[in-house]
Amino acid sequence: MTDILVYVPNSGKHAAEVLTLGRTLGDVSAIAFDDAAAALAGEYGAAKVYRVDAAGIDDYFVDPKATVLTDLARSAAPDFFLLPSTDEGKALAARVAVALDNGLLTDVSGLEADGTATQDAFAGATVVKSKSTKGFTLATVKTGSTEPAPAPGAPAVEAVAATVAEADQRVRVTERVDEPAGDRPGLAEARVVVSGGRGVGSAEDFALIERVADALGGAVGASRAATDAGYYPHKFQVGQTGTTVSPQLYVAAGISGAIQHRAGMQTSRVIVAVNKDADAPIFGMADYGVVGDLFQVLPQALEAIEKRK
Amino acid sequence: MNIVVLVKQVPDSGLARQLDAQLRVDRNGANNVMGELDEYAVEAALQLKEAHGGEVTVLTLGPGQATETVRKVLAMGADKAVHIEDDAVGGSDALTTSAILAAALGRLEWDLVVAGAESTDSGMGVMPQLLAARTGAPALTGARKIDIAERTVTVEHQRANGYDVLSANLPAIVSVWDTINTPRYPSLKGIMAAKRKPVETLALADLGVSEAGPAAARNEVLSAAERPPRAAGQIVADEGQGGDALADFLAAEKFI
Numbered sequence: 001m002t003d004i005l006v007y008v009p010n011s012g013k014h015a016a017e018v019l020t021l022g023r024t025l026g027d028v029s030a031i032a033f034d035d036a037a038a039a040l041a042g043e044y045g046a047a048k049v050y051r052v053d054a055a056g057i058d059d060y061f062v063d064p065k066a067t068v069l070t071d072l073a074r075s076a077a078p079d080f081f082l083l084p085s086t087d088e089g090k091a092l093a094a095r096v097a098v099a100l101d102n103g104l105l106t107d108v109s110g111l112e113a114d115g116t117a118t119q120d121a122f123a124g125a126t127v128v129k130s131k132s133t134k135g136f137t138l139a140t141v142k143t144g145s146t147e148p149a150p151a152p153g154a155p156a157v158e159a160v161a162a163t164v165a166e167a168d169q170r171v172r173v174t175e176r177v178d179e180p181a182g183d184r185p186g187l188a189e190a191r192v193v194v195s196g197g198r199g200v201g202s203a204e205d206f207a208l209i210e211r212v213a214d215a216l217g218g219a220v221g222a223s224r225a226a227t228d229a230g231y232y233p234h235k236f237q238v239g240q241t242g243t244t245v246s247p248q249l250y251v252a253a254g255i256s257g258a259i260q261h262r263a264g265m266q267t268s269r270v271i272v273a274v275n276k277d278a279d280a281p282i283f284g285m286a287d288y289g290v291v292g293d294l295f296q297v298l299p300q301a302l303e304a305i306e307k308r309k
Numbered sequence: 310m311n312i313v314v315l316v317k318q319v320p321d322s323g324l325a326r327q328l329d330a331q332l333r334v335d336r337n338g339a340n341n342v343m344g345e346l347d348e349y350a351v352e353a354a355l356q357l358k359e360a361h362g363g364e365v366t367v368l369t370l371g372p373g374q375a376t377e378t379v380r381k382v383l384a385m386g387a388d389k390a391v392h393i394e395d396d397a398v399g400g401s402d403a404l405t406t407s408a409i410l411a412a413a414l415g416r417l418e419w420d421l422v423v424a425g426a427e428s429t430d431s432g433m434g435v436m437p438q439l440l441a442a443r444t445g446a447p448a449l450t451g452a453r454k455i456d457i458a459e460r461t462v463t464v465e466h467q468r469a470n471g472y473d474v475l476s477a478n479l480p481a482i483v484s485v486w487d488t489i490n491t492p493r494y495p496s497l498k499g500i501m502a503a504k505r506k507p508v509e510t511l512a513l514a515d516l517g518v519s520e521a522g523p524a525a526a527r528n529e530v531l532s533a534a535e536r537p538p539r540a541a542g543q544i545v546a547d548e549g550q551g552g553d554a555l556a557d558f559l560a561a562e563k564f565i
């Protein structure tokens with residue numbers, strides 16, 4: 001049987017996707033540092049959960065978790081070790097790779113039983129097949145790679161007691177500041193994302209984007225031109241240097257569709273664009289596009305949406 | 310305070326890019342630029358030097374044409390450069406690259422290494438952590454703000470929904486996002502001055518690294534293809550009905 005080790009950081013959608021992908025490859029053993037992660041692993045069909053308990057581990061950045069993951073990877077000797085492709089997931093995978101002198105594949109969007117991985121290159125313009133040639137398949141998995149499918153079970157739980165070694169106390173986390181997301185769904189997890197770009201023209205007019213998002217029960221996103229101009233906070237930026245989203249519906253209003261923006265939204269199921277320039281590249285990838293002024297089109301659409309509800 | 314800034318020359322991410330016949334990033338086109346996020350690393354290094362004194366050394370691993378990128382960083386204000394150039398490097402994996410860069414860092418005196426959060430070609434975003442593992446220095450990655458006081462570096466590590474404050478003792482490795490600053494342009498004076506700044510060129514043998522290239526890589530690329538285009542959509546012109554038409558589409562797709 002193929003053994004799959006999965007790092008489960010939390011109870012979010014991305015973690016559920018990685019567990020689901022792991023299950024298609026073999027028997028999943030999940031690594032959980034808290035109860036919420038352990039519960040998610042059970043819900044998504046893990047056969048086994050390593051429930052790690054390490055006092056004070058959250059006071060330090062990356063290093064102590066990397067040590068735990070390296071030790072578990074060494075003793076479990078899996079065929080695959082999967083982590084979500086987040087900043088943390090990639091950092092941990094990098095540390096495991098050096099410690100074990102193992103191959104490393106990042107931002108994988110698909111995996112086959114023989115270890116062949118699908119990866120995007122050049123912001124998604126090129127799709128590459130690759131494979132590890134040393135050690136097990138160590139891969140970080142991009143969000144939106146699989147549809148999360150629950151398979152509730154009662155995994156065997158192995159308690160792992162770990163201590164934070166002095167050498168792993170080098171980077172202290174002295175404060176965690178969460179900027180509240182408000183009532184809207186989180187950008188990375190939302191079913192619907194409505195994004196505005198430079199074409200929205202001002203911070204005030206982003207209220208129109210918010211109204212459309214609310215009418216569709218979605219999250220608000222923004223292009224980098226919009227965040228750079230201060231129309232909307234940076235944390236809502238979609239794209240290569242912002243958040244990668246993969247919703248059922250992505251609406252781009254006043255966004256030209258630069259390659260760096262497309263990198264963060266091109267796996268959305270349905271893409272809708274509103275832009276007054278018929279030649280904007282975003283129309284090349286849109287399932288439905290309206291060539292027109294967003295200040296005419298969106299208010300009319302809003303009215304029509306309200307009528308239908 | 311001595312700072313090493315890591316920069317990588319990459320094909321311009323705004324233009325068409327491709328893999329060559331050996332399935333490696335094609336670096337022969339004319340459209341090579343400094344890694345877009347590395348510009349922010351350079352700016353951060355220069356600002357820290359301006360505040361705390363010391364020297365900024367630019368370190369790059371790349372083919373001959375990467376000299377252009379090195380010159381640009383010197384023109385922006387860095388003091389000297391180390392350029393590792395060796396035909397045996399082509400086809401290396403990230404782990405090998407990190408071993409080479411770590412060997413070069415071992416020859417330099419530094420309190421701080423500043424890198425981009427990710428390169429804009431391979432875009433793995435792992436080099437700072439790989440270097441931390443190899444050098445034993447702490448890595449504080451993904452910074453949107455850096456402060457140095459005494460021998461402690463403190464950064465705001467950017468997250469999707471906020472940030473974490475991280476701190477560590479020097480020497481340390483920091484990587485930065487594009488939210489941290491606005492990179493300067495090289496001045497004419499800077500461009501002239503750059504011509505006289507020292508650039509040391511090293512080969513793998515100078516660093517005592519013997520294993521590199523495809524033979525030492527722990528992964529291989531099997532094939533590459535252009536992403537199949539999405540099926541053509543329906544594009545309508547707004548002649549007063551665009552919003553209604555959009556709502557009809559959303560209803561047909563069951564979003565309302």
Ligand SMILES: Cc1cc2nc3c(=O)[nH]c(=O)nc-3n(C[C@H](O)[C@H](O)[C@H](O)COP(=O)(O)OP(=O)(O)OC[C@H]3O[C@@H](n4cnc5c(N)ncnc54)[C@H](O)[C@@H]3O)c2cc1C
Nearest residue numbers: 197198199223224225239240241242254255256276294345
């Ligand atoms: C290293 C690097 C990383 C980057 N990362 C990202 C990233 O993560 N995310 C990102 O988005 N970008 C990123 N970019 C920037 C990217 O290259 C583009 O500059 C950016 O996406 C452009 O944003 P935009 O489409 O809103 O603006 P523009 O390209 O200026 O487009 C505005 C569009 O609005 C339309 N418009 C104007 N007024 C109206 C109106 N009234 N009604 C309808 N349409 C209108 C115009 O026709 C135009 O098409 C990155 C760039 C670099 C170099």
Ligand SMILES: Nc1ncnc2c1ncn2[C@@H]1O[C@H](COP(=O)(O)O)[C@@H](O)[C@H]1O
Nearest residue numbers: 315316370424425427428433434435436
């Ligand atoms: N060949 C290289 N030479 C110098 N610096 C590099 C090189 N490759 C990566 N880096 C640095 O590491 C950062 C992250 O790179 P990566 O892990 O490839 O995404 C880059 O932004 C650079 O600062």
